[in-house]
Amino acid sequence: MAAQLNTLLRATEEHVCLVPPAAGAVSAVRRTVAAALADWNVSPETAEDTLLVVSELVTNAIVHARPPAVLRLSWVPGDGVRTLRVEVTDAGPALAMGQSLTGIDPDEHGRGETIVHALANRHGIRVHPSGVTRWADLVAV
Numbered sequence: 001m002a003a004q005l006n007t008l009l010r011a012t013e014e015h016v017c018l019v020p021p022a023a024g025a026v027s028a029v030r031r032t033v034a035a036a037l038a039d040w041n042v043s044p045e046t047a048e049d050t051l052l053v054v055s056e057l058v059t060n061a062i063v064h065a066r067p068p069a070v071l072r073l074s075w076v077p078g079d080g081v082r083t084l085r086v087e088v089t090d091a092g093p094a095l096a097m098g099q100s101l102t103g104i105d106p107d108e109h110g111r112g113e114t115i116v117h118a119l120a121n122r123h124g125i126r127v128h129p130s131g132v133t134r135w136a137d138l139v140a141v
Contacts, residue, residue, distance in 0.1 A: 015032070015073040017072075045141055053086050053115070069091070083138065083139055086138070123136040
Protein backbone atom coordinates (compact mmCIF):
# COMPACT_ATOMS: atom_id res chain seq x y z
CA MET A 1 0.00 0.00 0.00
CA ALA A 2 2.80 2.44 0.91
CA ALA A 3 4.55 1.74 -2.41
CA GLN A 4 1.34 2.49 -4.33
CA LEU A 5 0.87 5.75 -2.42
CA ASN A 6 4.50 6.75 -3.05
CA THR A 7 4.06 6.03 -6.78
CA LEU A 8 0.85 8.09 -6.87
CA LEU A 9 2.47 11.01 -5.03
CA ARG A 10 5.49 10.93 -7.34
CA ALA A 11 3.22 10.91 -10.40
CA THR A 12 1.52 14.08 -9.17
CA GLU A 13 4.81 15.82 -8.25
CA GLU A 14 7.00 14.83 -11.18
CA HIS A 15 6.68 14.31 -14.93
CA VAL A 16 9.49 12.59 -16.87
CA CYS A 17 9.61 12.38 -20.66
CA LEU A 18 12.21 10.90 -23.02
CA VAL A 19 13.13 13.38 -25.77
CA PRO A 20 13.41 11.56 -29.10
CA PRO A 21 16.27 12.83 -31.31
CA ALA A 22 13.93 13.44 -34.24
CA ALA A 23 12.02 16.10 -36.12
CA GLY A 24 8.80 16.92 -34.32
CA ALA A 25 10.18 16.00 -30.90
CA VAL A 26 9.78 19.49 -29.45
CA SER A 27 6.08 19.70 -30.28
CA ALA A 28 5.49 16.16 -28.96
CA VAL A 29 7.23 16.99 -25.68
CA ARG A 30 5.29 20.27 -25.42
CA ARG A 31 2.01 18.35 -25.76
CA THR A 32 2.90 15.94 -22.95
CA VAL A 33 4.09 18.81 -20.74
CA ALA A 34 0.91 20.80 -21.44
CA ALA A 35 -1.16 17.80 -20.35
CA ALA A 36 0.88 17.42 -17.14
CA LEU A 37 0.53 21.13 -16.36
CA ALA A 38 -3.23 20.92 -16.92
CA ASP A 39 -3.42 17.90 -14.58
CA TRP A 40 -1.52 19.91 -11.97
CA ASN A 41 -3.89 22.90 -12.42
CA VAL A 42 -1.01 25.25 -13.25
CA SER A 43 -2.17 28.76 -14.13
CA PRO A 44 -2.27 29.67 -17.83
CA GLU A 45 0.47 32.28 -17.33
CA THR A 46 2.86 29.84 -15.66
CA ALA A 47 1.98 27.10 -18.16
CA GLU A 48 2.78 29.40 -21.09
CA ASP A 49 6.14 30.41 -19.60
CA THR A 50 6.92 26.78 -18.76
CA LEU A 51 6.16 25.63 -22.30
CA LEU A 52 8.51 28.29 -23.72
CA VAL A 53 11.29 27.20 -21.37
CA VAL A 54 10.66 23.54 -22.24
CA SER A 55 10.82 24.37 -25.96
CA GLU A 56 14.14 26.17 -25.59
CA LEU A 57 15.83 23.56 -23.39
CA VAL A 58 14.59 20.62 -25.48
CA THR A 59 15.60 22.31 -28.73
CA ASN A 60 19.05 22.95 -27.29
CA ALA A 61 19.41 19.25 -26.39
CA ILE A 62 18.30 18.10 -29.84
CA VAL A 63 20.44 20.56 -31.82
CA HIS A 64 23.59 20.76 -29.70
CA ALA A 65 23.86 17.54 -27.67
CA ARG A 66 24.14 13.81 -28.04
CA PRO A 67 21.13 11.64 -27.24
CA PRO A 68 19.56 10.46 -25.13
CA ALA A 69 17.85 13.50 -23.62
CA VAL A 70 15.29 13.41 -20.85
CA LEU A 71 12.96 16.16 -19.66
CA ARG A 72 11.89 16.23 -16.01
CA LEU A 73 9.31 18.57 -14.49
CA SER A 74 9.06 18.63 -10.73
CA TRP A 75 7.82 20.75 -7.86
CA VAL A 76 10.63 22.20 -5.76
CA PRO A 77 9.91 22.56 -2.04
CA GLY A 78 10.07 26.18 -0.99
CA ASP A 79 9.07 28.84 1.51
CA GLY A 80 5.35 28.63 0.79
CA VAL A 81 5.96 29.43 -2.89
CA ARG A 82 5.18 26.84 -5.54
CA THR A 83 8.21 26.52 -7.80
CA LEU A 84 8.22 24.38 -10.91
CA ARG A 85 11.59 23.04 -12.04
CA VAL A 86 12.23 22.20 -15.69
CA GLU A 87 15.31 20.04 -16.30
CA VAL A 88 16.65 18.63 -19.54
CA THR A 89 19.51 16.17 -19.26
CA ASP A 90 21.48 15.12 -22.33
CA ALA A 91 24.60 13.06 -23.00
CA GLY A 92 26.84 16.08 -23.54
CA PRO A 93 27.93 18.24 -26.47
CA ALA A 94 27.58 16.80 -29.95
CA LEU A 95 30.49 18.86 -31.29
CA ALA A 96 33.87 19.78 -29.88
CA MET A 97 34.25 23.32 -28.58
CA GLY A 98 34.69 25.81 -31.43
CA GLN A 99 33.01 23.70 -34.11
CA SER A 100 29.85 25.07 -35.73
CA LEU A 101 26.77 23.40 -37.11
CA THR A 102 26.90 23.58 -40.89
CA GLY A 103 23.69 24.87 -42.43
CA ILE A 104 22.35 26.45 -39.22
CA ASP A 105 21.50 30.12 -39.68
CA PRO A 106 22.96 31.97 -36.66
CA ASP A 107 20.18 34.57 -36.96
CA GLU A 108 17.63 31.83 -36.26
CA HIS A 109 19.39 30.39 -33.20
CA GLY A 110 21.05 31.56 -30.03
CA ARG A 111 18.09 33.26 -28.36
CA GLY A 112 17.06 30.32 -26.19
CA GLU A 113 19.32 31.15 -23.28
CA THR A 114 18.05 34.74 -23.25
CA ILE A 115 14.44 33.51 -23.20
CA VAL A 116 15.14 31.10 -20.33
CA HIS A 117 16.92 33.87 -18.37
CA ALA A 118 13.95 36.20 -18.87
CA LEU A 119 11.28 33.70 -17.77
CA ALA A 120 13.00 31.75 -15.00
CA ASN A 121 13.51 32.92 -11.44
CA ARG A 122 16.64 30.78 -11.28
CA HIS A 123 18.45 28.70 -13.86
CA GLY A 124 21.70 26.88 -14.31
CA ILE A 125 23.75 24.07 -15.78
CA ARG A 126 25.12 20.98 -14.05
CA VAL A 127 27.87 19.00 -15.77
CA HIS A 128 28.17 15.40 -14.55
CA PRO A 129 29.87 12.20 -15.75
CA SER A 130 26.82 11.11 -17.79
CA GLY A 131 26.25 14.46 -19.51
CA VAL A 132 24.77 17.89 -18.91
CA THR A 133 21.60 19.04 -17.15
CA ARG A 134 20.17 22.47 -17.92
CA TRP A 135 17.49 23.59 -15.48
CA ALA A 136 15.17 26.49 -14.81
CA ASP A 137 12.85 27.28 -11.89
CA LEU A 138 9.59 29.12 -12.48
CA VAL A 139 7.43 30.42 -9.63
CA ALA A 140 3.87 29.26 -10.17
CA VAL A 141 1.35 32.10 -9.97
